[in-house]
Amino acid sequence: MAKFQRFACILIPMLLTLASIVVTLSLLIPATWKNPSKNSAFMRLDARYVLQPDKLDKIPSDNKGYKKAGLENTNAKSLGLEDFYLVNIMNYCQGTFSVKGDDEHGVWSIDKCHGVKTGFTFQPVTLLSQGKALEEKIPQKVRDAQKYMDSLWHFMVGSFITGFGANIVTFIIGWFGLLSRWGSFITTLFAVIAAVGTFMGAVLSTILMNSLKLAFEKTKEDFAVTATVFVRPVYYSWAAWVFSAGAVIFWTASACCCSGRTKAVMGGEEKAATPASTAGFGGLIGKVKGAVGGGKQGSYVPLGETSSGYGQQGHNMDTFNTGYGQQNSGYGQQSSGYGQQSTGYGPQTAGAFEPYAHK
Secondary structure, three states: OHHHHHHHHHHHHHHHHHHHHHHHHHHHOHHHOOOOOOOOOOEEEEOOOOOOHHHHHHOOOOOOOOOOOOOOOOOOHHHOOOOEEEEOOOOEEEEEEEEEOOOOEEEEEEEEEOOOOOOOOOOHHHHHOOOOOOHHHOOHHHHHHHHHHHHHHHHHHHHHHHHHHHHHHHHHHHHHHHOOHHHHHHHHHHHHHHHHHHHHHHHHHHHHHHHHHHHHHHHHHHHOOEEEEOHHHHHHHHHHHHHHHHHHHHHHHHHHOOOOOHHHHHOOOOOOOOOOOOOHHHHHHHHHHHHHOOOOOOOEEEHHHOOOHHHHHOOOOOEEEOOOOOOOOOOOOEEOOOOOEEOOOOOOOOOOOOOEEEO
């Protein structure tokens, strides 16, 4: 029963830790996929109609009828920019917007994804400045937003990496929690680091992406560049923290509540303490014999002449002399005088048994 309880206490936080690892990994790796439906970018920067704010109101909400609205041709390519940019925490992708089909629906196609870099910082001002005559037209609010991103983006990426790494360590050493509560305690420390890391990453990614979105939203009437924050990766970042926080709770419980005795968990049984075996009065009398065995032996006399009480019952027990008179222990026969002992196992005849003592 102890084995099952301990295993259940460890299994739950291990599964939560594994879930946090998988979710965090999905935020780091799929940024290089060219399929927009699989690419888990946090934000899309839409530069299709840059410097053409009048066309923003004509964009169909159902993503159909672009030709009818006169939006089949974008302005970004003519200015040396890409139609859109997908922003992730460690890289970004760029692509082209086109209109296809009888329903004239819009298609977002990723042309290139830049390599994942730990030192990556998304810089919209630098990116948009590559367009012709756009450097001086970039709104001040967007420039201010980039200043915050430059200082906090590395901290955000570092938080996600720290949380991811701590979760890996937690999952590896967590199996030692099966053996003892100390194993769970050490694992809990790494689980706390993972939870803090994923929490800081989720907070900073949410703040930075929405701050940039707000900056472009306030300047779209002049600059006509918009930003869209995708819900899925934001949910994933917070889900990673929820899984890590849940793991911390259960790791803490496994360190203080579930049985952590190694023998109980591994199937061994604790042996009950065995009391020291004794040899009874015979062993005690044997020690007395060793202490006084050097005394001079005299002749044997019947116990009846020197003892009383139970002396005639013949219990076949050792007799010994206390030196303080005649005493009877209730089991053996005692007589006076020092150093005189009888074993009670002397020679026997065919007649009645009669024990002897030293005289």
